[in-house]
Amino acid sequence: MAHHDDLLQLAHESVRKTSPNQAELRRAVSTVYYALFHLLVSETTLNWSRDTSRNALGRMFDHGLMKRVSDRVADSKRTPFTGEDPTSVSELRWVAEAFAQLQERRHIADYDNGTLWTPLEAVVAVARAEAAFIVWDKIKHTNIAQEYLVSLHSAPRLRHGAFSLRP
Amino acid sequence: MGQVSDLPISPLLGGSDNSFVHLQTGFINRTEVENAVDQFIRTLGSEVVRVRYNIGEDWSGDTALYFRVVLADSVAVDRKTFVDAAERVSAAFRERLQPLENWGLFPHVNFRSNAEQAELNDPKWA
Numbered sequence: 001m002a003h004h005d006d007l008l009q010l011a012h013e014s015v016r017k018t019s020p021n022q023a024e025l026r027r028a029v030s031t032v033y034y035a036l037f038h039l040l041v042s043e044t045t046l047n048w049s050r051d052t053s054r055n056a057l058g059r060m061f062d063h064g065l066m067k068r069v070s071d072r073v074a075d076s077k078r079t080p081f082t083g084e085d086p087t088s089v090s091e092l093r094w095v096a097e098a099f100a101q102l103q104e105r106r107h108i109a110d111y112d113n114g115t116l117w118t119p120l121e122a123v124v125a126v127a128r129a130e131a132a133f134i135v136w137d138k139i140k141h142t143n144i145a146q147e148y149l150v151s152l153h154s155a156p157r158l159r160h161g162a163f164s165l166r167p
Numbered sequence: 168m169g170q171v172s173d174l175p176i177s178p179l180l181g182g183s184d185n186s187f188v189h190l191q192t193g194f195i196n197r198t199e200v201e202n203a204v205d206q207f208i209r210t211l212g213s214e215v216v217r218v219r220y221n222i223g224e225d226w227s228g229d230t231a232l233y234f235r236v237v238l239a240d241s242v243a244v245d246r247k248t249f250v251d252a253a254e255r256v257s258a259a260f261r262e263r264l265q266p267l268e269n270w271g272l273f274p275h276v277n278f279r280s281n282a283e284q285a286e287l288n289d290p291k292w293a
Contacts (some may be wrong), residue, residue, distance in 0.1 A: 064227050071229070075267040096263065102274055107226035118283040120249055127250040 007035035032129035033106035070096040242281035
């Protein structure tokens, strides 16, 4: 079982407890974000043929860039995906939106002690990540999903293609 | 019906009803956003008890819409029913309100049950 699967399972078990406390709820919300983060990092680095370099490559991902790319992919106006399969496009947008939402939830869970969490809020976050794993598995071999992975790793210098990142 | 600005908003984002919200890509009219959101909320089904929202900044400083949706206890009978209801409502925000496409505002939609909110009595969700 890969690292991201373990993280997802850990979060799932945390929210299945009868009466999870605030620390457990926060931990679960934070953990599901990292499950999805590491899934996408792992999927990207798998494309690197020299496997001994994959961990080093994986450490170069930037959460902020990944958020900006995901925001853009979720936005049908900025990223229309003209001519692509509508189902795959819709599913990729869903994954991108889930990533950006979970990342924001993770920041609140980790840093904002003024926000209280309920069990069902955490359940929704975990379910969203679980669904993202399933959807990603369906679309991961499509060109648009692979382009998304490349964009998560590095911002293009030139404005061309689907994922240019000019502010 | 939503209550806007029940959380502190940065002075950079303006405060009056007719203020403009500054985005990286330009300006949007706060009143226009609020009117559209309020109108949209009225179309949500009976499983939605209440929606509160505000315009704020995410962790990276980007302007975003934060929705706090209280769902009826009838959909909180088990986790799957609640998650399914939350996904239906999330899809409505994404597909019918389209805040990203219309205003460049990412929607963060969070859910609690009515019973959970009653127990916490959290003013941000009341």
